[in-house]
Amino acid sequence: MSTSLPLSRRDIIEARLAEGRQVVATSLAAEFDVSEDAVRRDLRALAAEGKCRRVYGGALPLFTPSQPISARIGKASARKRILAQAAVTMIERGEFVFLDSSSTNLEMVELLPKSLDVTVATNSVEIASAIMKRGDIPLVVIGGAVNPVVGGCVDASAVAAIAALNIDRCFLGVCAISARTGISVYEHADAIFKRMLLERSASRIGLITSEKFHERAPHRIGGAANIDWLIVEDDLPDDDERAAIGAGFSLVKPRDVTSSS
Known part of the structure; x- marks a missing residue:
């Protein structure tokens, strides 16, 4: 023994x-x-x-340790791209769009049609770089100290910059979601930044891969009342879907968006 x-x-x-x-x-x-x-x-x-x-x-474990965005980029990219395709179809011509720092939101950059005539704001280093490489979309970069886990700026100066914006449509980065605890992230500063982002946005959307319904993160952003739509995967388990709808979240699946566009 x-x-x-x-x-x-x-x-x-x-x-x-x-x-x-x-x-x-x-x-x-x-x-x-x-x-x-x-x-x-x-x-x-x-x-x-x-x-x-x-x-x-x-x-x-109570919480899954957060990974830097450099480790998340490229993972499940095909699944994320399907969500991104659905997200792009929800944007209206001429909007001022905010792409929050997120590996899923990064997938949206290549899919944005120039004909939409949008201006994009972002706090993400990777998203800003990708839009600059395109060279055909007006870009507003929210600056400050870069948080390597978030992959962008979420400090006090970034929050102050967001407070001065009127955003038509934001796509929120989400680490975890639950019918009981709502939308959460790993970093305290990121949660404060996202709360301000939601407050300053007319339309608020999250792109959610299915495993995020089983993640836990310590810092709550808000609940169903704070976000307009969650774009979820077509194969989201029925139990997760029922729980989210029961909590008041409005879900949309890629097949629903593409069939109506």
Whole structure:
């Protein structure tokens, strides 16, 4: 049998959860050469301390650690592009559009028709660079100190700049969404920035890949009353769809937008 003390084993499990890793009771029991009951006691203790969420067969971290935008760009790009295509069809000619820092919103840049005659504002380094490379869309860049996780500017100067704008349509970057807790992000400054962005925008839209319905993030932006539309994937699970609609969110799927355009 293992000579590891329960506290030592528990510390290792806690460290893995803090790194955002899921733990499985059977795997931990085999690794530490202890019974599954012993592991389950550890998990119950960690859950009681607010350090994990118990699930069948193991435990999940309370929050998934945020990744810098450089790590998110290119992931699930085909799925994000489908959402971006639906988003572009919702823009009206001549609008002042804000593209919040988001790897999904980045997919919109190539899809924007020049004929829409829009002006784009953004706090995102990547989005600003992509629009500059196009060279045919007027661009307003919201500056300040660049947050490497967000991939753009969300400090006090960026918030002040947003407060002076009248935005026709914003596309919000979202880290997590829940029927119970609403829309959330990982960074405190980002949440403050997004609240101001929503306040200054006439139409507010989020592009949501399905896994975000099962993410958790600590900083709440708002609820269903603070956003007009969520563009979700066509294969969003029925349970997630019902919960979101029950919470008051208005959902639109790419097939609905393209069929009506």
